[in-house]
Amino acid sequence: MSNNPKKEDVVVLGGHEFKRVKNGLGEAQVASFIDELTKERDKLAQSQDHITSLNRLAERTVVEADKLAAQIKAEAEEQAKSEGAAVIDKAKEQARQMAEQKIAEAVEVANEKSNAIKAKAEEEAALLLENQRNKIRSELHNLVNQQFGYMLEELEGLKRQAAAVQADFDNKLSKPSEQDSAAATKIVEESDTIAAKIAEERDTAAAEIVEQIDAAATEAAEEIDTAAAEATERKDSGAAEDAEEIGAAAAGIAEAIDKAAAEAAEGKDNGAADEREAAAAEIAEAIDKAATEIAEEKDMTAEEAAEEIDTAAAEFTEEKDTGVVEAMEARDTAAAEIAEERDTTVAEQSKAPVEHPELSQTAAYIEKNLDLSKLLEIEDQAELGKPQWEVEILPPFNIAKIMEVVSFLDQLPEVANTEMIVPQIDMPSILVFLRGPMNLVDVLQTIPAVAHVEEVTIDKAATNGEPGNGPRKVRISLSENTTVQE
Amino acid sequence: MSNNSKKDGVIVLGGREFKRVKNGLDEAQVASFIDELTKERNKLAQSQDHIASLNRIADWHSRHYCVL
Numbered sequence: 001m002s003n004n005p006k007k008e009d010v011v012v013l014g015g016h017e018f019k020r021v022k023n024g025l026g027e028a029q030v031a032s033f034i035d036e037l038t039k040e041r042d043k044l045a046q047s048q049d050h051i052t053s054l055n056r057l058a059e060r061t062v063v064e065a066d067k068l069a070a071q072i073k074a075e076a077e078e079q080a081k082s083e084g085a086a087v088i089d090k091a092k093e094q095a096r097q098m099a100e101q102k103i104a105e106a107v108e109v110a111n112e113k114s115n116a117i118k119a120k121a122e123e124e125a126a127l128l129l130e131n132q133r134n135k136i137r138s139e140l141h142n143l144v145n146q147q148f149g150y151m152l153e154e155l156e157g158l159k160r161q162a163a164a165v166q167a168d169f170d171n172k173l174s175k176p177s178e179q180d181s182a183a184a185t186k187i188v189e190e191s192d193t194i195a196a197k198i199a200e201e202r203d204t205a206a207a208e209i210v211e212q213i214d215a216a217a218t219e220a221a222e223e224i225d226t227a228a229a230e231a232t233e234r235k236d237s238g239a240a241e242d243a244e245e246i247g248a249a250a251a252g253i254a255e256a257i258d259k260a261a262a263e264a265a266e267g268k269d270n271g272a273a274d275e276r277e278a279a280a281a282e283i284a285e286a287i288d289k290a291a292t293e294i295a296e297e298k299d300m301t302a303e304e305a306a307e308e309i310d311t312a313a314a315e316f317t318e319e320k321d322t323g324v325v326e327a328m329e330a331r332d333t334a335a336a337e338i339a340e341e342r343d344t345t346v347a348e349q350s351k352a353p354v355e356h357p358e359l360s361q362t363a364a365y366i367e368k369n370l371d372l373s374k375l376l377e378i379e380d381q382a383e384l385g386k387p388q389w390e391v392e393i394l395p396p397f398n399i400a401k402i403m404e405v406v407s408f409l410d411q412l413p414e415v416a417n418t419e420m421i422v423p424q425i426d427m428p429s430i431l432v433f434l435r436g437p438m439n440l441v442d443v444l445q446t447i448p449a450v451a452h453v454e455e456v457t458i459d460k461a462a463t464n465g466e467p468g469n470g471p472r473k474v475r476i477s478l479s480e481n482t483t484v485q486e
Numbered sequence: 487m488s489n490n491s492k493k494d495g496v497i498v499l500g501g502r503e504f505k506r507v508k509n510g511l512d513e514a515q516v517a518s519f520i521d522e523l524t525k526e527r528n529k530l531a532q533s534q535d536h537i538a539s540l541n542r543i544a545d546w547h548s549r550h551y552c553v554l
Contacts, residue, residue, distance in 0.1 A: 037500070
């Protein structure tokens with residue numbers, strides 16, 4: 001590189017002029033060194049230019065990379081949005097299915113429990129009504145039987161008084177007839193007094209019976225109301241439990257929805273979260289609506305059951321009132337008939353004091369008075385059916401002895417009832433209704449008033465060999481020391 | 487930069503020995519020019535070293551991070 005255009009005293013080396021001096025540096029050495037330095041500098045300068053071009057290239061590459069990164073980012077955001085929407089839709093669908101399934105299960109469980117509670121309440125109500133009906137029927141039956149016993153006792157007293165009156169008549173037969181009218185008047189007064197007393201006692205007993213029936217009816221109504229209240233309470237309790245289960249199911253559904261929303265929320269924006277919250281609120285509203293409908297349905301079921309129980313209780317009370325009224329009417333009718341018959345008998349006796357008192361009159365009186373038992377034991381007669389024994393009484397007759405036999409038979413536990421039949425022509429007889437098996441022949445032989453007992457065998461030829469459907473017959477004769485009556 | 491150590495008939499410029507001759511080049515001018523060239527060379531060499539360091543950093547970065 002020793003480009004040296006020579007002049008005098010001037011040397012050019014590397015484009016630079018150097019002066020020649022007297023004692024200077026060697027030109028060749030300086031030229032070589034300068035050439036070496038110049039080459040190194042040019043080489044480094046050339047490398048620097050290359051790096052500069054690379055820098056420009058790198059800058060353009062960075063700009064393009066920024067554009068590409070922005071494009072990729074936009075594409076990634078778009079893809080993330082579409083995938084997020086798909087995940088949200090899937091989560092919504094899953095949440096909706098879970099909510100529907102939970103609601104269906106809750107409704108099914110609530111319906112099953114409601115039906116079970118309703119059926120149980122109806123069964124208990126029916127059982128309670130049946131028990132109360134049986135209880136009231138039994139109480140009425142006992143009261144009627146008790147009253148009938150009282151009336152039978154009064155009737156016995158009346159019979160004894162009638163026997164005493166008859167004895168007085170017998171004693172007075174031998175006295176002058178002037179005293180008959182006075183005695184008849186006295187007898188009428190005594191009979192009226194006795195009749196008034198009996199009527200008063202009967203009215204008192206009837207009032208007590210009515211009071212007891214009313215008390216029993218009140219107690220039964222209170223028990224029915226208590227049972228209805230308990231049934232309603234059980235239904236309300238069952239509805240509350242179902243509501244709690246529905247609330248628990250709704251809480252589970254909400255939790256599942258929150259969980260699904262939390263999973264879907266990863267990598268998604270706030271707009272998707274709002275949409276999920278709206279969907280969750282919608283599902284929760286549907287759950288609340290279903291729970292409200294279930295609760296209303298249960299309330300309606302409870303009201304219907306309570307209404308049915310009230311209706312049954314009202315019918316039961318009405319039935320009891322009807323039975324009480326009928327019993328009171330029957331009792332009043334019987335009392336009126338007894339009073340009327342007594343007046344009639346006393347009047348007839350007072351009109352004909354001279355004549356002998358007929359056995360048929362007294363027997364008819366007894367027979368008509370015994371009609372009271374038919375009135376008061378309508379239900380019992382329906383249950384008794386046909387008599388098992390028929391006791392025929394052979395003459396001579398004695399009313400006191402006959403009544404003694406009847407009273408003895410009535411006191412036996414095996415005997416359900418007795419009926420006195422006094423025909424006008426034939427001999428009187430006693431029909432005996434039994435509750436259980438009993439040998440009446442042996443029993444009759446133990447009665448002091450009975451002198452002789454004979455069972456009448458039925459002629460099989462008359463019944464074509466059949467044992468017959470009628471009662472077994474027994475003939476008895478009364479013991480002596482009796483007042484023989486025709 | 488004219489690190490000139492003088493001996494008898496020999497002078498050192500830029501780390502190299504030059505002989506004194508008659509009717510030779512002016513020592514001051516030669517020293518100034520050599521100093522100028524040496525500075526330019528050193529400056530370019532320093533820049534080259536800087537670029538090499540950046541390349542090493544870029545290589546290390548590319549090995550440790552996946553850039554685009």
